[in-house]
Amino acid sequence: MGRTSKVVTGGLLVLALAAVTVPAGLNLYPALLPRDAATAAVVPAAQLAPTTLQGISGVSALSAAAPLPDPAALTAGLDAALAFDGGTFSAYVADAATGKVLYSKDGDAARTPASNLKLLTATAALKSLGANTRMDTSVVQGSVPGTLVLKAGGDSMLAAGESDPQAAMGHAGLATLAQKTAAALAAAGTTGPVKLAIDDSLFTGPALNPGWDMGDVDAGEIAPIYPMALYGGRTSPGSTSGPRPQDSAVAVAEAFAAALEKAGVPTTGTITRTTAGTGTVLAKVESATVAQQVQYLLAESDNYVAEVMARLVAVKQGQEASNTGAVTAVRAVLASLGLPLDGVSTVDNCGLAVGDLISAHQLVQVVSFLVAHAGTDEGQALGGLPIAGLTGTLGARFTGPVTAAAAGLVRAKTGTLHTVSTLSGYVVNSEGRLLVFSIMGNKLAGGPASAMPSIDTAAAIIAKS
Structure with missing residues (x-):
């Protein structure tokens, strides 16, 4: 090393x-x-226990004079690591500074990316929406006296309790919104029960993408998409499987009604839907920034948040905020950034659809773009890439004797489906070169876990090159 x-x-x-x-x-x-x-x-x-973290000294900037890996040695190592009888592998490795191709194994063949597709969605969301943008969830005065309208603004990471300014999930809380609403009503002299309605007209079209396998929906991998949701479209924070709310907007409204009751504002009647949420704003709460939500969806590979972000891109781009409009909008933003999409098929924006196709080379181009634009809004996506052996979906990987040396060095997005396992990201190798890579396992007879040791070994070889 x-x-x-x-x-x-x-x-x-x-x-x-x-x-x-x-x-x-x-x-x-x-x-x-x-x-x-x-x-x-x-x-x-x-x-005494420290109260602040000290900066790291002795870490120098990467040197352009650092030697490139030996392509022959790298090829021999990666070919051996990716020799796999239980499926097919494609891979692509390049030097970030020069773009020089260091390794390609069917690198231009279109394959199913699984959640590696989220790299495209994250890039488009940060570029289109802006890294520091926040989404409002607001309460407006209804057109009928005694009516409140809960208006969705695209925050799918609401919490039922009070807002937590230090968190991404739950940055905006319904209890806080209810307290603000109760104060506004009291100031206006409004008394008595109120009737609650929802304006979730920000999104249009079917809430479920027809490209998703209903088995994945039933298993809780995704849920119908609405422009406001609790905990990324889940029933509780931290839940990773099991049934999800089939109408997240109604779930939010029911939690808000309960919070209003606790704040001293009783509700009456059935919660209804309206498109008349244009009255006086009584109260609102703001989400975490787009950058924070994007980093969360990358680190945790959150399908729901990714699909909501894509629909927000559609709204921003003037497209219909539907499945189709979101796919079109994300592709348009990526094309405007000069990222080639020839041969790329995108059915959704989270990577859950098996009809999604992209090459390892094209995924490397996306990662290379993010690395080259680290100081821009789009570059904020890099902060969400899991760290091998430490964070997110890579937290439990790179722990074995062959791969542990790459723990803490490899930063990459994971992707898993029933027969797919992928990993795309970057690493500073042993000589100080920043290398970008994508490894894609498809048609895995033994499932995604069967390919992870080979993928992690290959990434460790790149790190040691």
Whole structure:
């Protein structure tokens, strides 16, 4: 391993350990103190838990003079790692700085990307919507006295409780919205029960994409798409499987009605739908930024949030905010960025549809674009790529003896379907070259888990090259 890689690895481990140990130290240390402060021993300053993270020193910028990997050695290693009888592999590796192709195994063949397709959706959302944009969920005065309209603005990461300004999921909370609404009604002298309606007309067309397998829908991989939802279209925070709400907008409205009751505003009658949410705004809550939501959907591979983001792109681009309009809008934004889509088939925007097709080369072009534009809105997507062995959907991978050396170094988007496993991202190799790669396993007879060891081994070889 070269010097640069050792330094970077050490720095990443420092950060990872600090992130874990600082909160633990701050929370546990007071519990160890004697109850009588006067009897507490004086703790040396060097033993006090840190209150801030220190910057890492000794990490230098990447050098353009760092040698490229030996293509012959890299090819031999990757060919061996991807020799697999239980399916097909395609792969593509390039140098980020020069674009030089270092390895290609059917790299231009269109394959099913699974959730690697989210890289395209994330790029388009950040470019079109803007990294710092927030989505409003608001309460407006209805046209009929005593009526409130809950208006959806595209936040699919609402929480039932109070807003959490430090979180992406639950940044906007319905309890906070209810408290603000109760205060506004009290200030206006409004008393008595109110009738609640929903305006979720921001999105149009079928809520389910016909390209999705109903087995995946029933298993909770996705749910009907609405422009407001709790917990990414789930019944509770952190839920990763099982049934989902079939009408997320109604689920939000029911949770909001309960929050209004707690805030002292009783509701009456049945919740209805309207398109008349244009009255005076009584209260609103704002979502996390588009960048924060995009980073979340990449790290956790959230299908629902990805599809909502794509429909918001359609709204921004003046397209119909339907499945078809969202696909068209995302492709249009990517084309405007100069990303070639020849031969690319996109049926949805989360990668759940088996009809999605793209090559490993084209996925590398998307990652290369993000790396080259790290300081722009689009480049904010890089912060959502899982870190091997540490975060997101890569948190439990790269832990074996063959791949552990790449833990903390590889940053990449995962993708899994019943017979698909993919990984696309970047890594600074042992010589200090930034390399971009995509590895795509399709037609996997043993399922996606059967290919992950080969994929992770290949990524580790790229890291060590």
